[in-house]
Amino acid sequence: MNEIIRNTQSSVTHTSLDPQDWSEFRALAHRMLDDAIDGIANVRARPVWQPIPDATRVAVRTDLPREANDLADVYREFTEHVAPYATGNVHPGFMGWVHGGGTAVGMVAEMLAAGLNANLGGRDHMPVEVERQIVEWMRHLFAFPQDASGIFVTGTSMANLMAVLVARTAALGTLARQHGIGNDGALLTAYTSQAAHGCVSRAMDIAGLGADALRKIDVDADHRIDVAALRAQIATDREVGFKPFLVVASAGTVDIGAIDDLKAVAELCREEEIWFHVDGAFGALAIFSPELAPMLGGIELADSIALDFHKWGQVPYDAGFLLVRDGEQHRQAFAQPAAYLRREARGLAAGAVWPCDLGPDLSRGFRALKTWFTLKTFGTDRLGAVIARSCALAKYLEARVIAEPRLELLAPVNLNIVCFRYRADDAVNREIVADVQESGIAAPSSTTLDGKFAIRAAIVNHRTDETDIDALLAAVLEFGARRLSDAVIEVEAPPLAAQ
Numbered sequence: 186m187n188e189i190i191r192n193t194q195s196s197v198t199h200t201s202l203d204p205q206d207w208s209e210f211r212a213l214a215h216r217m218l219d220d221a222i223d224g225i226a227n228v229r230a231r232p233v234w235q236p237i238p239d240a241t242r243v244a245v246r247t248d249l250p251r252e253a254n255d256l257a258d259v260y261r262e263f264t265e266h267v268a269p270y271a272t273g274n275v276h277p278g279f280m281g282w283v284h285g286g287g288t289a290v291g292m293v294a295e296m297l298a299a300g301l302n303a304n305l306g307g308r309d310h311m312p313v314e315v316e317r318q319i320v321e322w323m324r325h326l327f328a329f330p331q332d333a334s335g336i337f338v339t340g341t342s343m344a345n346l347m348a349v350l351v352a353r354t355a356a357l358g359t360l361a362r363q364h365g366i367g368n369d370g371a372l373l374t375a376y377t378s379q380a381a382h383g384c385v386s387r388a389m390d391i392a393g394l395g396a397d398a399l400r401k402i403d404v405d406a407d408h409r410i411d412v413a414a415l416r417a418q419i420a421t422d423r424e425v426g427f428k429p430f431l432v433v434a435s436a437g438t439v440d441i442g443a444i445d446d447l448k449a450v451a452e453l454c455r456e457e458e459i460w461f462h463v464d465g466a467f468g469a470l471a472i473f474s475p476e477l478a479p480m481l482g483g484i485e486l487a488d489s490i491a492l493d494f495h496k497w498g499q500v501p502y503d504a505g506f507l508l509v510r511d512g513e514q515h516r517q518a519f520a521q522p523a524a525y526l527r528r529e530a531r532g533l534a535a536g537a538v539w540p541c542d543l544g545p546d547l548s549r550g551f552r553a554l555k556t557w558f559t560l561k562t563f564g565t566d567r568l569g570a571v572i573a574r575s576c577a578l579a580k581y582l583e584a585r586v587i588a589e590p591r592l593e594l595l596a597p598v599n600l601n602i603v604c605f606r607y608r609a610d611d612a613v614n615r616e617i618v619a620d621v622q623e624s625g626i627a628a629p630s631s632t633t634l635d636g637k638f639a640i641r642a643a644i645v646n647h648r649t650d651e652t653d654i655d656a657l658l659a660a661v662l663e664f665g666a667r668r669l670s671d672a673v674i675e676v677e678a679p680p681l682a683a684q
């Protein structure tokens with residue numbers, strides 16, 4: 186067969202987009218890689234985040250480029266205007282929302298994936314096998330049965346939406362995909378806690394069931410779903426003719442990192458024959474840590490689990506994941522016959538279930554590769570140790586807040602999230618958060634707890650250590666004192682900023 190394979194010497198035609206001069210391209214590309222590595226290696230020398238100057242916003246607002254530009258010039262624009270004004274979650278001082286720090290390993294894996302330019306919608310190629318391997322690892326990790334299935338998605342917002350759709354199809358039957366949700370669908374009700382992520386309600390809306398059909402159950406003092414209240418609400422709904430079909434429990438609430446009593450919720454769902462989904466966006470990967478894994482007890486009983494490798498898993502954005510206990514129910518919610526997607530016994534169109542049968546996307550990138558590199562290179566023991574360490578740092582921050590009379594702790598620390606405030610009103614605390622962010626020293630975010638504005642620090646980044654916690658607290662105290670003394674605040678350059 187070999188003689189059929191054309192021996193093509195790279196001959197650049199004028200329509201090809203390949204470089205005219207590969208060695209010139211190679212030199213520039215190597216410099217880009219070096220700069221990107223330096224960016225991570227020297228991240229501490231930069232402010233965590235800095236406000237975007239108006240001139241920078243204006244500089245990138247150009248007309249559609251009809252003419253070619255030199256790659257070197259485009260790269261210069263990137264280094265000047267884009268790279269310095271990124272979110273900052275690579276930096277160890279970033280503690281806002283729940284953002285992963287990424288790794289240098291993940292970065293190069295992403296580059297390799299882009300080189301392959303693989304489309305993981307389906308077909309018979311090793312990139313799909315790599316994704317299947319990760320599904321297999323997750324299946325084992327969460328003790329799911331042999332016929333479980335899983336798929337990479339953008340993030341947990343998408344994974345939660347897909348879980349709602351799988352549960353909906355399981356409840357109404359596959360004909361609902363043809364006819365719509367109909368009268369039965371209008372009666373479906375779902376349940377989650379007051380502390381659940383907002384994307385759960387949005388998923389109900391997008392799924393056509395309506396956000397009102399999601400009952401938000403009260404939480405206890407530790408922000409865990411009140412299982413007795415959940416049981417009572419399900420009974421009340423059944424009495425008046427609703428059809429409870431789904432409970433979404435949280436393994437790590439976004440406000441304070443609370444983990445619902447997953448065993449109790451699983452038991453209730455089993456009794457009531459309701460789909461049990463776990464939003465484990467960041468918390469589920471605590472299973473990598475032998476110290477923390479027991480907190481997730483019951484997660485192995487879920488019908489489906491949503492999680493993000495891009496948070497505590499330290500995989501670069503984006504890398505969300507959905508695991509479903511019953512792979513056939515998963516497939517029935519999304520698979521679609523189409524002549525152009527026909528499966529063959531051999532050739533490139535071979536292979537059993539394709540990823541496009543398990544979600545709404547047809548064309549899909551190789552998110553699995555950066556995850557595969559991350560899991561293999563570091564090993565789950567080490568990733569678990571990073572996760573446990575961020576919880577220990579949260580405890581350290583908690584202890585320092587309790588010991589400081591000018592600060593007030595606003596919620597118990599369960600995992601890696603600390604909510605506190607400067608002893609002053611909401612307005613002052615709101616200013617403090619913005620002051621600290623603009624200083625470039627640290628980047629906390631905020632939330633509201635029991636009606637009080639809270640400064641919120643979520644320790645997710647593997648680079649964060651005590652000095653970063655100390656810097657955050659010093660900045661909060663400094664800006665708090667200045668705000669209270671009514672002094673004019675000038676935004677200062679961060680002490681560590683180079684260049």
Ligand SMILES: *Cc1c(COP(=O)(O)O)cnc(C)c1O
Pocket residue numbers: 283339340341342343382384435437438439464465466467493505
């Ligand atoms: C981050 C998060 C989400 C949303 O996940 P994305 O990956 O941002 O879409 C959902 N639930 C919880 C608990 C989260 O922390």
